[in-house]
Amino acid sequence: MKVALSVAGSDSGAGAGIQADLKTFSALGVYGCTAITAITAQNTKKVAEILAIAPEMVKAQIASVMADSPPDAVKVGMVYSNDIIDAVAGSLRGRMPVVLDPILVAGTGAKLLRDDALERFISRLMPRCSLLTPNRMEAEKLSGVRIKGEAGAIEAAERLRSLGAKNVIVKGGHFGKATVTDFLLDGKGRLTKIANPRIDIEESHGSGCNFSSAATAYLARGIPLEEACRMANEYVHVAIKNAVRVGKGLPVTNPLSSIYRDAMRYGTITELQQALDRLATIKDFYRLIPETQTNLVYALPDAESYKDVAGVRGRIVRAGEAAVPVSRAEFGASRHMASAILAYKSARPAYRSVINIRLDPQVLEICRSLFQVSSYDRSKEPMGIKEKEGSTIAWGTKSALARKPEADVIYHQGDVSKEPMITLFGKSPGDVLDRVEKILKRS
Incomplete structure (x- = not known):
């Protein structure tokens, strides 16, 4: 040395x-x-x-x-x-x-x-x-x-x-x-x-x-x-x-910040990849994948932008009766889900992970029976937000939390050319998948 x-x-x-x-x-x-x-x-x-x-x-x-x-x-x-x-x-x-x-x-x-x-x-x-x-x-x-x-x-x-x-x-x-x-x-x-x-x-x-x-x-x-x-x-x-x-x-x-950050990035990617491997084994998860596909993301503890949030490049897709990530997990892979967790994390810092799933009336009722649920109406989105690319989900997440700060499930009913969606939040990807499995056991 x-x-x-x-x-x-x-x-x-x-x-x-x-x-x-x-x-x-x-x-x-x-x-x-x-x-x-x-x-x-x-x-x-x-x-x-x-x-x-x-x-x-x-x-x-x-x-x-x-x-x-x-x-x-x-x-x-x-x-x-x-x-x-x-x-x-x-x-x-x-x-x-x-x-x-x-x-x-x-x-x-x-x-x-x-x-x-x-x-x-x-x-x-x-x-x-x-x-x-x-x-x-x-x-x-x-x-x-x-x-x-x-x-x-x-x-x-x-x-x-x-x-x-x-x-x-x-x-x-x-x-x-x-x-x-x-x-x-x-x-x-x-x-x-x-x-x-x-x-x-x-x-x-x-x-x-x-x-x-x-x-x-x-x-x-x-x-x-x-x-x-x-x-x-x-x-x-x-x-x-x-x-x-x-x-x-x-x-x-802070001369040690780069070490901490590299360690956190490695740990975040590793934990997310382990969760993605687990996701592929969850029976019937494919039924929860929406038309626009799914992503599971995990933010660094001090995340400030989508580049600090790891997700699947190309999302998670349905292949027959299986859920398959089309690519590897990497930082900056999902702007939409990153904006959701960044907005959510600003109110509840311990929560770092989120997944989006299909909004189905039965699934929504199961969520209501298991978790704290809130929602937002995309049709009421301010014009300034609509005109700013990628800001809708952050606005909606914050709006839903303003109504119900303890909500760990947030949904919207969609809008013109926008698919209805449920976002399910957790402290880690494993925490999110535990919630997914609870939903599937009830459905």
Whole structure:
């Protein structure tokens, strides 16, 4: 397994520093080691206290790691003082990549590098680094270049390279534009722009640490510099998008969100596929399939759009006396049933699955005897809803729940060229199929 070493400060709020680096290393499949340079008492609102670690102890931590688990890449973050800078610079021996994140000021405003240490930072650490990762303000402070736009960012990067940094990426999060563009100037003077849409969020805590540690992890895995920066950019974009509020101050970037999401997507698809296998064995289910066919869908716990809802591509069809999925289960396969579960889930978050079945008077009466039932009238659908493709089912589901919030069965009698339908909701696909079997036992 590849090893990455983080030389940085400790954040008691765990949003940045050593704690953020370890989360990122773990999320990207790299074993993380640490050398702590300072202990901070901080939270999402402020840095209350800073205790610098003795330089000899900083050197001892690095030496201990180097002797036993030589890192494949090193990330250097908060170094705070001249003595610590000398300790770190003197300890970084070898040919492994070194990513230097110039931690000058915390997002909450506290100084994390002493004023008298800036010159030593530039002269001793920048020539040792493989990649320097400043934001706009850090690039201005280190280079002395006033950055107003793209030309300023490039000029600053060139200046930082002349001061010893082999490669420089000036991050674009503080440029105030709708598109966030990072400017990577490599060792051969080639400029690469890496852009993403701006996320509608205020300043977040930890994004800089997450980026630099992600770049370190990718470099440790042997990924070329430009690609490592692109992948780190995308990784942090997702982490910022899924930022969480754990305190009263800044939102904290979420470096583990991609792991949780991938795990949830795998679990959701697996559980849905198991339910589809079970559905194929349910006797007489084919009789419940409407003319427009059936779909069984399952939403992620935090689903926001149809792309977060898994279903059967092409639906479930009747083949003789059997029900057969015509394709595999995948996310984004059913916009109609996805809109139903998304609308339902907004009122009852624990419910993540739904199936549509044929509306038959007998089946409807059985549903009324077994479940809580509500309905909506498609003929009363507002014109603005009718004109918006795919919005009818969401409108109808919410309307039915407004009348009967506990309803787990919702139906409509159809409209011009629209088949009457029953939608049956459950907390999981297995829960939905349990209800289907109860209906069939009564019919």
